[in-house]
Amino acid sequence: MAKKRFRRIIDLAMVVLLISSLAAGHALAGSFDDGGLLRLINRWETLPKDYVPEEMILPEVDTNKAGQKESIYMVPCAAAALEEMFSAAEEDGYILLAVSGYRSYSTQSLLFKNKVDSVGSRETAQKTVAPPGASEHQSGLAMDVVSTNFRYLNRDFLNTPEGKWVARNCCYFGFIVRYRDGWTKVTGCNPEPWHIRYIGVEHSVAVTRLDIPYETYAAKARTLPEYVLSWGTSELFYGLVGDMLRGDETNAEELRRAEEMDEDIRWETLDRITALYDSWE
Template sequence: MLLFIILSATSLVRGKLPFFFNKVVAGGIEEEGTSVINDNTPTDKDNELSNVDNDGEKGSIENPRNENTNKDPQGGKDGGDVTKSNEKQLIEDVDDILIVVNKKRYLDSNYKPNDLVVPNVKFSFDGEHEKKYMRQEAASALEELFNQAKEEGIYLYAVSGYRSYSTQERLFKNRADRVGEEEANKLSARPGESEHQTGLAMDVTSQSAKFDLIEGFGDTEEGKWLKGNAHKFGFIIRYLKDKTDITGYSYEPWHIRYVGKDGAEKIHNEGITLEEYFGFE
């Protein structure tokens, strides 16, 4: 016992904690050799091409909460109730179709919409996959959008809709392993910060874009039609050109997000982002 006290005192004098304190970290005790992230990674891998959307998925041919909850403004449209957690905000009202998810406003790891369905539209790939799903209201609107496009000789293909937290976790980790975490954070959404987890977003492509997710899609006949008509069905082009400083992501003409017809019309007509719509600039 005397030896134990002497060793502890010596460590403190040297400005070090005794060895038995070394694994104590903020929020609890971390066991040596134990990962703090559970591996829920699916065994199947996504088909990959050369271009990647901001959530880390390649185009394919096939915190602790506190008690203070704040409502966002905009006349009852609040973009999702949030609970502040450090500099980021945990979204509470997850079922609001006007929910704002970005690098500052995130979803709980356990969140999964309870009304996911597969829209009856053409996909750029075959087979069953979670990314075929959308929330029911958004899926119905997507069907109307695709049907109208077809009537006008525009053929669109859905690429990626709902994406679970664990899938996004895997995609971000894979990207970070390849290019480093700092660079990955510029191009990909961290788990919980992806719009795809809401089930309200869909990536869209066309044959002229080689069924890929590329900026050039915005210059195609299909991309131009989508930009000019998506709002009529309640969708917006979520990541606009020259709005990176607001959205946190580069231009993505293929990424549409369902917000309902009223919100979509205002956002489209004013050329603003979802963040600007709620004053989150």
């Protein structure tokens, strides 16, 4: 795909995301807290039993099976991003299909119980099926995706042209492939090239460029002030989190200090440090 066209898609996606995130209340955009787009969800940081997203809609995309039409609810900004992503894939000749979006705590309990029964242990089961509360599907921010040419939730999806397209491009729409080869120890899950999670385009591009599990990214990013997380660019997050992972907290410290100061100084600091990483590339 030509770079220029990519840029256009990104710009378009950004406008849609900005409008939808404003509509959904931008305050949560850069938050790791309850209901925040950045919230880390895994077997160590679970969602409460009664957690249900405030608002969800059905994205207008095709599903793998007719019976799955009602199983693909997502929070509105993630649904809009998914629609954009499916359209872009189609322009490139790939027909993606949605399989499973929002799943309630009780549905996840049932799935997990069935898995434990079939494999015989909780430890083995939780590598392939998240225990209740540990599934990103309960947040309405995740979707399982297959294609007309490969309709299975199987790790061979990664080797199909559609799977490769998703792995390469989903970040430009705000999604990350959450469970990859070699990351099981950190994520707690076996590779799932079909499972994508929405975190917003500035963060998804940074995470993908850094090529690290979301747990590793979140460990550093969550120490940044919310004004940075909500309004920073992908270049900033890529550079800043990269520095933090190397043990250099200089710029992160400055941004934290600016949080306590006047708004003018806060934005000036964010601009200046962003420019630092822009020119640094």
